[in-house]
Amino acid sequence: MARYHVSATVNGDEVDFLCEPEQTLLDVLRDELHLTGTKEGCASGDCGACSVMLDGRLVCSCLVMGAEAGDCSIETIEGMAEGERLHPLQQKFLDYAALQCGYCTPGLLVAAKALLERSPDPTEIETRYWLAGNLCRCTGYDKIIRAVLDTAAEMRGE
Amino acid sequence: MSAAEDLGYREKPHELKWVGTNVARTDGVDKVTGRARFGADLIMPGMLFGAVLRSPHAHARINGIDTSKAEAVKGVKAVITRKDFEDQPSEMIQVGELTVNIRDVIRNVLAREKAMYDGHAVAAVAATSASIARKALKLIDVDYEVLPHVIDVVEAMKPDAPLLNEDQFTDGVDPKPDRPSNVAKRLEIKLGDVEKGFAEADVVIEREYKTRPVHQGYIEPHACVASYTEDGQGEVWCSTPGHFLVRAITSRLCGIEVSKLKVTASEIGGGFGGKNIVYLEPLALALSRKCGRPVKIAMHRNEVFRATGPTSGSHMKVKIGARHDGKITAGWAELMFQAGAFPGSPVFPAAMCAYACYDLENVLVIGYDVVANRPKTTAYRAPGAQISAFAVESAMDEMARELGIDPVDLRLMNAAKEGTKAAYGPTFGPVGQVETLQAIKNHPNYNVPLGPNQGRGVASGFWFNIGGETSVTMNVNDDGTIALTVGNPDLSGTRTSISVMAAEELGIEPERIRPAVGDTTSLGFNFISAGSRTTFAVGKATVEVARVVIDELRARAAATWNIPVEAVVWEDGHARPASSNAGDFEPLSLEDIARDAKKTGGPIAGHVETNVSGAGPSFATEAVDIEVDPETGHIKILSFTAAQDAGKAIQPNLVEGQYQGAAVQGIGWALNEEYIYDEQGRMENPGFLDYRMPVASDLPMIDAVIVEVPNPNHPYGVRGIGETSIVPVMAAVANALDDATGVRVQELPLSPPRVLKALNEKNGNRLG
Ligand code: FES
Ligand code: FES
Numbered sequence: 025m026a027r028y029h030v031s032a033t034v035n036g037d038e039v040d041f042l043c044e045p046e047q048t049l050l051d052v053l054r055d056e057l058h059l060t061g062t063k064e065g066c067a068s069g070d071c072g073a074c075s076v077m078l079d080g081r082l083v084c085s086c087l088v089m090g091a092e093a094g095d096c097s098i099e100t101i102e103g104m105a106e107g108e109r110l111h112p113l114q115q116k117f118l119d120y121a122a123l124q125c126g127y128c129t130p131g132l133l134v135a136a137k138a139l140l141e142r143s144p145d146p147t148e149i150e151t152r153y154w155l156a157g158n159l160c161r162c163t164g165y166d167k168i169i170r171a172v173l174d175t176a177a178e179m180r181g182e
Numbered sequence: 183m184s185a186a187e188d189l190g191y192r193e194k195p196h197e198l199k200w201v202g203t204n205v206a207r208t209d210g211v212d213k214v215t216g217r218a219r220f221g222a223d224l225i226m227p228g229m230l231f232g233a234v235l236r237s238p239h240a241h242a243r244i245n246g247i248d249t250s251k252a253e254a255v256k257g258v259k260a261v262i263t264r265k266d267f268e269d270q271p272s273e274m275i276q277v278g279e280l281t282v283n284i285r286d287v288i289r290n291v292l293a294r295e296k297a298m299y300d301g302h303a304v305a306a307v308a309a310t311s312a313s314i315a316r317k318a319l320k321l322i323d324v325d326y327e328v329l330p331h332v333i334d335v336v337e338a339m340k341p342d343a344p345l346l347n348e349d350q351f352t353d354g355v356d357p358k359p360d361r362p363s364n365v366a367k368r369l370e371i372k373l374g375d376v377e378k379g380f381a382e383a384d385v386v387i388e389r390e391y392k393t394r395p396v397h398q399g400y401i402e403p404h405a406c407v408a409s410y411t412e413d414g415q416g417e418v419w420c421s422t423p424g425h426f427l428v429r430a431i432t433s434r435l436c437g438i439e440v441s442k443l444k445v446t447a448s449e450i451g452g453g454f455g456g457k458n459i460v461y462l463e464p465l466a467l468a469l470s471r472k473c474g475r476p477v478k479i480a481m482h483r484n485e486v487f488r489a490t491g492p493t494s495g496s497h498m499k500v501k502i503g504a505r506h507d508g509k510i511t512a513g514w515a516e517l518m519f520q521a522g523a524f525p526g527s528p529v530f531p532a533a534m535c536a537y538a539c540y541d542l543e544n545v546l547v548i549g550y551d552v553v554a555n556r557p558k559t560t561a562y563r564a565p566g567a568q569i570s571a572f573a574v575e576s577a578m579d580e581m582a583r584e585l586g587i588d589p590v591d592l593r594l595m596n597a598a599k600e601g602t603k604a605a606y607g608p609t610f611g612p613v614g615q616v617e618t619l620q621a622i623k624n625h626p627n628y629n630v631p632l633g634p635n636q637g638r639g640v641a642s643g644f645w646f647n648i649g650g651e652t653s654v655t656m657n658v659n660d661d662g663t664i665a666l667t668v669g670n671p672d673l674s675g676t677r678t679s680i681s682v683m684a685a686e687e688l689g690i691e692p693e694r695i696r697p698a699v700g701d702t703t704s705l706g707f708n709f710i711s712a713g714s715r716t717t718f719a720v721g722k723a724t725v726e727v728a729r730v731v732i733d734e735l736r737a738r739a740a741a742t743w744n745i746p747v748e749a750v751v752w753e754d755g756h757a758r759p760a761s762s763n764a765g766d767f768e769p770l771s772l773e774d775i776a777r778d779a780k781k782t783g784g785p786i787a788g789h790v791e792t793n794v795s796g797a798g799p800s801f802a803t804e805a806v807d808i809e810v811d812p813e814t815g816h817i818k819i820l821s822f823t824a825a826q827d828a829g830k831a832i833q834p835n836l837v838e839g840q841y842q843g844a845a846v847q848g849i850g851w852a853l854n855e856e857y858i859y860d861e862q863g864r865m866e867n868p869g870f871l872d873y874r875m876p877v878a879s880d881l882p883m884i885d886a887v888i889v890e891v892p893n894p895n896h897p898y899g900v901r902g903i904g905e906t907s908i909v910p911v912m913a914a915v916a917n918a919l920d921d922a923t924g925v926r927v928q929e930l931p932l933s934p935p936r937v938l939k940a941l942n943e944k945n946g947n948r949l950g
Binding site: 065 | 207218401450454483843869883
């Protein structure tokens with residue numbers, strides 16, 4: 025099958041990959057670039073496990089074709105911590121036990137970070153609706169919501 | 183008696199340092215950075231991609247399979263069908279809380295004579311890319327002869343129903359029936375004399391209930407990588423709660439010796455019982471054997487819904503009798519459970535648990551295990567108990583209303599307690615049912631005033647806890663740190679809870695213990711992570727192994743000091759002389775002893791292989807406040823309070839997380855989740871869009887109340903806590919609906935159309 029040559033930026037690094045027309049960005053990240061932190065839960069845009077940032081926009085990478093990512097800047101969970109320093113959301117998820125199996129966690133962290141970037145002081149309801157596209161079957165969301173709200177407070181310096 | 187032999191609960195002589203605190207998860211950083219490797223995350227050199235062809239028919243004889251066109255596709259390296267597996271004899275094996283027949287297991291892994299349900303695996307392909315594998319699947323020609331099918335449990339029980347298995351005669355009836363039937367088994371749980379009990383009753387409530395199959399809904403689809411080499415050695419990497427079970431079944435189905443198969447458990451992205459069985463691993467291994475290259479297979483969500491899980495749908499009848507003063511005189515139930523395509527629904531635990539929350543003299547529960555053309559059911563969090571609880575706890579609520587007694591008080595008056603003889607056999611030791619009821623009664627949520635269209639429901643639940651085969655190894659490293667190897671995959675932080683118990687025993691900081699889940703070559707056999715057993719059973723074995731290691735550390739100190747070992751005690755991470763009579767020696771720390779281990783006898787380690795017993799059951803009581811929209815029938819959850827007995831919470835935040843997660847799974851089951859089939863018996867909603875699980879915006883915070891009535895048979899009092907909190911939920915919500923509207927709905931889910939219809943019927947408007 026003919027494959028396209030695509031150049032993009034992933035977590036600040038320039039990358040090149042070959043991709044089949046039917047491969048999604050999620051397939052490319054996982055199978056071609058071996059960035060397996062981004063997860064597949066449904067491949068249909070319904071679970072958010074594959075959440076990444078594409079040119080500053082939160083997307084389900086399973087709904088973006090790999091070939092569409094050409095010249096785009098992509099941020100994944102692998103780029104969230106800075107060196108040894110966890111992002112405050114990552115630290116709060118640990119402090120609050122906001123993960124059990126951890127499979128939904130990368131997608132939730134990426135989505136929560138996108139929330140805090142546009143809304144530094146979200147309400148509980150706003151947080152719940154923003155994260156409504158990210159399924160978690162383990163936690164019942166309670167500790168996730170608390171972790172996000174507390175991170176927001178901490179990042180505001182409260 | 184050595185310290186290791188006494189593993190009962192002790193009031194601790196000193197303050198617990200680590201047990202009961204929240205300690206950083208040892209797998210935490212990997213899981214928040216994307217490093218943790220789950221089933222589909224392993225990439226091996228030369229790896230191929232596998233895909234599975236699935237039946238589009240609910241029931242069809244397979245007259246032939248032609249794979250030649252698929253094999254001819256460039257990039258296709260192997261195709262397998264039923265011909266690639268030898269058949270298995272009928273033999274029961276234990277899988278989690280359930281037993282399965284290995285003859286059925288091989289048929290479920292890959293269809294033989296017939297496809298038994300929509301989604302049943304029929305063939306598999308390995309190719310150099312996922313797209314080639316998918317393309318090849320389309321070229322496999324299967325000659326299906328479509329047969330009549332049956333989905334509903336009551337339909338399946340009828341004498342003229344389409345038969346799934348012509349050789350199946352109902353077990354448990356005497357004399358043996360002369361005709362085959364879809365009813366695989368009839369069973370009874372009996373205590374006292376229900377007829378006598380009903381004769382003593384002033385009030386009798388008799389009702390029927392229905393539930394639909396629901397899926398465990400873990401977010402990680404099943405996935406594995408298998409590799410088979412020319413010397414006959416196999417390796418499997420997979421997402422499983424029990425890699426020893428995967429080894430047992432995969433080696434058996436593939437006809438290789440157990441020693442030739444090494445299975446490594448990946449991190450597991452949720453299971454809730456749904457991964458307690460094997461689907462993909464034998465297929466991947468057989469494909470790898472055929473082409474000599476590693477093969478990865480990961481299910482699509484559509485396959486997860488159509489071919490794995492779910493739990494049973496059911497039809498239930500319940501009859502409860504009570505005196506005016508609130509004393510329950512008899513409890514009766516008839517439970518008809520869909521097993522899916524092969525026998526083995528959780529009707530037995532459902533029957534055992536049905537009345538286990540109560541101290542009753544007269545109980546009779548009859549269960550039927552019924553096959554139907556649906557995926558073979560697997561365990562789902564407290565398998566079966568949630569289903570029978572929906573029925574019994576709904577009827578209990580009606581009884582409370584009828585008697586004019588508060589529902590918590592009615593349950594308190596009849597609560598199971600120490601000394602209660604349960605209908606399923608045992609006499610309870612110390613249990614926490616009364617305490618969970620009191621916790622709910624005293625909780626602020628239970629006393630908030632309700633507004634219009636709002637209602638409050640309460641229900642209780644019971645689930646067992648199991649021990650089982652467990653192997654643990656503890657190695658003392660030369661710097662005094664500890665490598666702890668357990669054989670149970672960690673779904674929720676169990677690794678950390680287990681090392682917390684080891685830290686408490688050894689008297690060192692938990693950070694100095696590195697727990698790992700070993701592969702099948704590194705330990706003796708381990709029963710799977712199921713039945714809420716991991717923290718209880720592996721924890722108990724770990725306490726035992728820590729005490730073995732402590733004895734060795736004492737012996738090394740004794741040798742160093744040249745005094746008898748009995749004169750050395752272990753305290754706070756140090757060996758000390760037991761008294762001044764023993765001599766005057768500076769205490770030796772774990773580091774000191776480890777550093778000099780070479781001089782005192784070599785490496786220090788301990789290992790324990792045991793069949794853990796002494797599991798303590800766990801009760802829960804939950805209360806929910808809801809608001810019903812009379813226009814749409816939509817139910818909004820206003821508050822939810824889950825009180826469950828943990829025995830002892832090793833890490834309270836992880837225990838709360840279990841209660842909260844279980845509660846929300848139950849809320850999904852109560853409000854939305856169900857398998858929907860079309861007339862051809864095909865699942866109509868095999869995706870997260872149409873199979874609607876709870877999302878963050880559906881929910882309030884979930885209040886978890888940890889009740890602690892120590893289990894006398896665990897050194898820290900631990901009970902397994904992973905499951906019970908799902909048990910009461912569906913009934914609690916249905917009870918709240920009645921409270922809010924006066925409408926009693928006896929069928930799940932309580933979805934808007936069903937609720938609206940019930941509201942309209944009550945109001946005399948039959949148009950809804
Ligand atoms: S995998 Fe992309 S939304 Fe589920
Ligand atoms: S932690 Fe398991 S799905 Fe969210």
